[in-house]
Amino acid sequence: MKNSLTTDDPEPRQKGESANQDIDWKDFRDHLATADQQGHRMWLYPKKPKGRIYNFRTWFSYLLLVILFTGPFIRINGNPLLLFNIVERKFSIFGQIFWPQDTFLFALGMLIWIISIVVFTAVFGRVWCGWACPQTLLMEMVFRKIEYWIDGDSLEQKKLSKAPWTGGKIAKRVAKYSVFFGLSFVIGNTLLAYVIGTENLYAIITDNPLNHTQGLAAMVIFTLIFFAIFARFREQACTFICPYGRFQSTLLDENTIVVAYDHKRGESRQRLNRNQSESERQEKGVGDCVDCNQCVAVCPTGIDIRNGTQMECVNCAACIDACNGVMSKLKRPLGLVRYASLNGIEKGLPLKVTPRIIGYSVVLTALVTAFFTLLLTRSDVETSLLRAPGTLFQTTPDGRVTNLYLLKLTNKTSHDIPVDLRLMGMEGGSIRVMGGDIIVKAGSLAESSVLVELGPDLMDGKKTRIEVGVFSGEEELERVRTVFVGPQGKVP
Ligand code: SF4
Numbered sequence: 092m093k094n095s096l097t098t099d100d101p102e103p104r105q106k107g108e109s110a111n112q113d114i115d116w117k118d119f120r121d122h123l124a125t126a127d128q129q130g131h132r133m134w135l136y137p138k139k140p141k142g143r144i145y146n147f148r149t150w151f152s153y154l155l156l157v158i159l160f161t162g163p164f165i166r167i168n169g170n171p172l173l174l175f176n177i178v179e180r181k182f183s184i185f186g187q188i189f190w191p192q193d194t195f196l197f198a199l200g201m202l203i204w205i206i207s208i209v210v211f212t213a214v215f216g217r218v219w220c221g222w223a224c225p226q227t228l229l230m231e232m233v234f235r236k237i238e239y240w241i242d243g244d245s246l247e248q249k250k251l252s253k254a255p256w257t258g259g260k261i262a263k264r265v266a267k268y269s270v271f272f273g274l275s276f277v278i279g280n281t282l283l284a285y286v287i288g289t290e291n292l293y294a295i296i297t298d299n300p301l302n303h304t305q306g307l308a309a310m311v312i313f314t315l316i317f318f319a320i321f322a323r324f325r326e327q328a329c330t331f332i333c334p335y336g337r338f339q340s341t342l343l344d345e346n347t348i349v350v351a352y353d354h355k356r357g358e359s360r361q362r363l364n365r366n367q368s369e370s371e372r373q374e375k376g377v378g379d380c381v382d383c384n385q386c387v388a389v390c391p392t393g394i395d396i397r398n399g400t401q402m403e404c405v406n407c408a409a410c411i412d413a414c415n416g417v418m419s420k421l422k423r424p425l426g427l428v429r430y431a432s433l434n435g436i437e438k439g440l441p442l443k444v445t446p447r448i449i450g451y452s453v454v455l456t457a458l459v460t461a462f463f464t465l466l467l468t469r470s471d472v473e474t475s476l477l478r479a480p481g482t483l484f485q486t487t488p489d490g491r492v493t494n495l496y497l498l499k500l501t502n503k504t505s506h507d508i509p510v511d512l513r514l515m516g517m518e519g520g521s522i523r524v525m526g527g528d529i530i531v532k533a534g535s536l537a538e539s540s541v542l543v544e545l546g547p548d549l550m551d552g553k554k555t556r557i558e559v560g561v562f563s564g565e566e567e568l569e570r571v572r573t574v575f576v577g578p579q580g581k582v583p
């Protein structure tokens with residue numbers, strides 16, 4: 092069989108040598124792929140990936156990036172699609188506003204998110220990292236593509252790096268880092284919009300800068316941090332900083348689907364020998380891997396997937412595409428590197444639902460049910476009606492008794508709500524808001540004093556339980572219960 096495999100990898104490599112850098116793979120678990128024996132950083136020049144998965148990932152990433160960049164700007168019922176205003180402790184998820192009073196709901200939402208990641212990781216490995224994490228999306232689908240566009244592919248990048256500082260090199264560096272800086276500014280501002288809201292961001296941009304020194308400082312700091320991450324720090328954000336990659340070893344097992352090399356089919360690996368027939372190859376027990384290192388050349392974290400699942404692997408699937416490209420040129424079956432579990436590769440077992448996955452799923456289902464029950468039964472207005480501290484009761488000349496209460500109303504919506512209170516099931520009793528009608532401003536807290544008056548026939552000894560309806564027009568928003576205090580025994 093005549094093969095048409097070619098490689099445009101710049102330097103001839105020895106067996107087990109990385110296309111990205113020189114690594115002694117024998118001790119690959121003892122140090123990061125991007126650090127040499129002395130611990131010095133080794134700069135990666137991953138080759139531009141191409142293939143079906145990469146194309147699909149590109150379009151999927153663009154969709155997620157659109158959501159990421161427009162999240163704080165899109166409005167649902169007047170609320171941002173996404174907002175994480177930790178300054179005012181106000182959060183909006185899919186237009187649902189969460190206030191400090193909803194801490195429980197928000198904490199439940201966070202718990203669901205974490206457990207979803209745990210369940211997903213147990214079943215599908217680090218699919219989040221490769222497909223949805225903003226760091227990967229921005230690094231691989233935005234900054235890296237710009238770098239390929241300005242500096243060229245891996246080989247050109249290496250050459251440019253070693254080249255003297257000519258006018259051309261300076262122009263490329265200025266162009267690249269200017270675009271990087273501009274993008275970092277946009278990302279920094281988007282993050283700021285998530286944190287303080289678009290209205291506050293707009294005020295910082297258009298108002299007198301002296302009135303917004305803190306906001307402007309945050310803008311500059313965010314921009315510089317993102318520029319440093321995407322221009323220099325890069326894959327180290329995943330391998331050094333992000334805790335997810337580090338605790339994945341506790342979540343993965345032999346049934347987890349990961350990006351994996353089929354060692355049973357690939358080994359023993361051997362460089363492509365064009366003079367060897369297919370039957371000769373099989374007789375000698377030579378595997379399908381031709382040790383071309385294309386899977387290593389494209390890896391953005393510089394690892395060799397043939398060494399097994401590693402902490403640095405972000406499951407970007409670039410190595411799958413690279414190997415499939417090689418296999419298709421060699422007319423061998425695709426999928427030497429593929430999404431598979433260890434049991435799938437070694438025993439040919441399909442995806443297995445383990446007791447651990449069932450356990451996680453049960454907990455997740457219970458939490459999701461509780462979350463939506465709380466969310467759907469949550470009222471637009473949260474009311475607190477407590478007896479005024481230091482007060483007991485007063486008796487009017489006609490023998491009726493009054494209690495004074497403190498009323499707090501939180502409007503969780505983005506529109507003003509007029510509110511009135513009604514005493515429920517107590518004909519003859521009255522409730523009066525001191526200072527007249529209440530209009531609770533959007534997203535605000537309103538406070539007032541409330542006087543409740545009951546006749547002796549309505550009271551039940553020293554403590555009488557009463558119910559107060561919170562109405563907006565004829566719509567009952569909420570019903571609160573409290574205690575009405577009277578004299579011991581029946582009022583004469
Ligand atoms: S080993 Fe493959 S899937 Fe993992 S980071 Fe490298 S290229 Fe991506």
Ligand code: SF4
Nearest residue numbers: 380381383384386414
């Ligand atoms: S696994 Fe595939 S891409 Fe990687 S060295 Fe072997 S043949 Fe080449």
